[in-house]
Amino acid sequence: MTEEWRQWAQAAILTPPLPMEKSRLLSAECLGAGGIDVSDGLGADLHKMCESSAIGAVVDANSIPVDPHVRELALKLGVEPWAFAFAGGGDFQFLASADRTAADKLNWIGFHLIGELTAERDLSLRVGNRVVG
Numbered sequence: 194m195t196e197e198w199r200q201w202a203q204a205a206i207l208t209p210p211l212p213m214e215k216s217r218l219l220s221a222e223c224l225g226a227g228g229i230d231v232s233d234g235l236g237a238d239l240h241k242m243c244e245s246s247a248i249g250a251v252v253d254a255n256s257i258p259v260d261p262h263v264r265e266l267a268l269k270l271g272v273e274p275w276a277f278a279f280a281g282g283g284d285f286q287f288l289a290s291a292d293r294t295a296a297d298k299l300n301w302i303g304f305h306l307i308g309e310l311t312a313e314r315d316l317s318l319r320v321g322n323r324v325v326g
Contacts, residue, residue, distance in 0.1 A: 228289035236279040253306035
């Protein structure tokens with residue numbers, strides 16, 4: 194990895210950006226139905242959120258936002274870039290649930306739609322046309 198990449202990784206870990214404005218707008222617009230800090234990784238924290246609400250979820254792997262630096266590392270390691278989201282978390286990042294009708298507002302605020310909640314209590318991952326889990 195390059196020195197620039199190392200500096201990015203160190204800054205991402207030691208001084209992560211705080212999504213305060215996103216959080217404030219989510220609250221001010223009354224868009225969030227639930228949420229959780231993603232510090233243990235997307236999979237673990239999504240599981241906690243769904244367990245506490247007695248619901249399930251289907252996550253679209255290709256919709257998970259991935260930093261270009263992580264994409265570069267994934268390419269070098271020969272793994273899918275989205276896999277990093279499940280293996281590790283980042284303090285000050287969060288996962289929120291909202292009604293699908295709010296998708297445009299959430300996108301404008303800076304959120305990314307990565308899946309949908311289900312009445313069935315299973316967690317699944319959609320990779321292209323294939324659903325796993």
